[in-house]
Amino acid sequence: SAVISQKPSRDICQRGTSLTIQCQVDSQVTMMFWYRQQPGQSLTLIATANQGSEATYESGFVIDKFPISRPNLTFSTLTVSNMSPEDSSIYLCSATEGAANEKLFFGSGTQLSVL
Amino acid sequence: AQTVTQSQPEMSVQEAETVTLSCTYDTSENNYYLFWYKQPPSRQMILVIRQEAYKQQNATENRFSVNFQKAAKSFSLKISDSQLGDTAMYFCAFMKRSGNTPLVFGKGTRLSVIA
Numbered sequence: 001s002a003v004i005s006q007k008p009s010r011d012i013c014q015r016g017t018s019l020t021i022q023c024q025v026d027s028q029v030t031m032m033f034w035y036r037q038q039p040g041q042s043l044t045l046i047a048t049a050n051q052g053s054e055a056t057y058e059s060g061f062v063i064d065k066f067p068i069s070r071p072n073l074t075f076s077t078l079t080v081s082n083m084s085p086e087d088s089s090i091y092l093c094s095a096t097e098g099a100a101n102e103k104l105f106f107g108s109g110t111q112l113s114v115l
Numbered sequence: 116a117q118t119v120t121q122s123q124p125e126m127s128v129q130e131a132e133t134v135t136l137s138c139t140y141d142t143s144e145n146n147y148y149l150f151w152y153k154q155p156p157s158r159q160m161i162l163v164i165r166q167e168a169y170k171q172q173n174a175t176e177n178r179f180s181v182n183f184q185k186a187a188k189s190f191s192l193k194i195s196d197s198q199l200g201d202t203a204m205y206f207c208a209f210m211k212r213s214g215n216t217p218l219v220f221g222k223g224t225r226l227s228v229i230a
Contacts, residue, residue, distance in 0.1 A: 074148070
C-alpha cells in the first residue's frame with residue numbers, strides 16, 4: 001500500500017505569513033485531496049489537487065488563500081497564505097488509487113498554530 | 116450531496132466491554148463505500164473497517180465489526196473486548212465508488228476506554 005510523507009508535522013507561524021505543506025507519495029496515485037480539521041472538529045475538504053491543472057476548490061475555500069500545486073502523480077503542496085489565528089488547524093492530505101477508488105491513504109497531518 | 120451523521124459526540128466504555136458507535140448517512144447513490152476511521156492524539160487517520168455497499172455481508176476486522184443496514188442508511192461500528200488503545204476519535208465516512216471523489220466525514224465520536 002502507498003505511504004504518504006507529509007511535512008512539516010507541525011509549525012508555529014506569525015500572523016500575515018504563509019506556510020507551504022508538502023505531501024509526497026511513494027507511488028503514483030489517481031487523486032489527491034487536502035482537508036482541514038479545525039480544533040475538535042471533523043475533516044472538511046478544502047480542494048481536490050488535479051495533476052497538471054488548477055485545483056478544484058470546495059465552497060468557502062479560494063485559490064488566493066489556499067494555493068495548491070500538483071506537478072506530478074506523486075506530489076502536492078498546499079500553501080496557507082496570509083495566515084490569521086483562525087487558520088490554526090490540522091491540515092491533512094489524502095490520496096486514492098485503484099480503478100474504483102478502493103485504496104485510500106492519509107498523510108500524518110500538519111498541526112498549524114498561528115499567533 | 117451526501118451527508119454523514121454521528122449523533123454521539125462522546126462515549127465511554129469499560130475495558131474488555133463492548134461498545135457500539137452509531138452512524139447514519141444520506142445519499143441517492145447506489146454504489147459507494149462506507150468507512151470507519153480512528154484518529155488517536157497522533158493525528159494519524161487509521162482505517163478501522165470498510166464496507167462496500169453492494170455487499171450484504173457485514174465487514175469484520177478482528178474486534179471490530181459493522182452493522183450495515185442499507186435500506187435504513189445506517190452503519191454502526193461495534194468494538195468488542197475494548198482496549199485502552201482504542202481510545203480515540205472515530206469518524207464515519209462515505210465515498211462514492213466511482214468518479215474519484217473524496218470522503219465525506221461525520222463529525223466524529225470521542226471514545227474513551229476506562230480501565
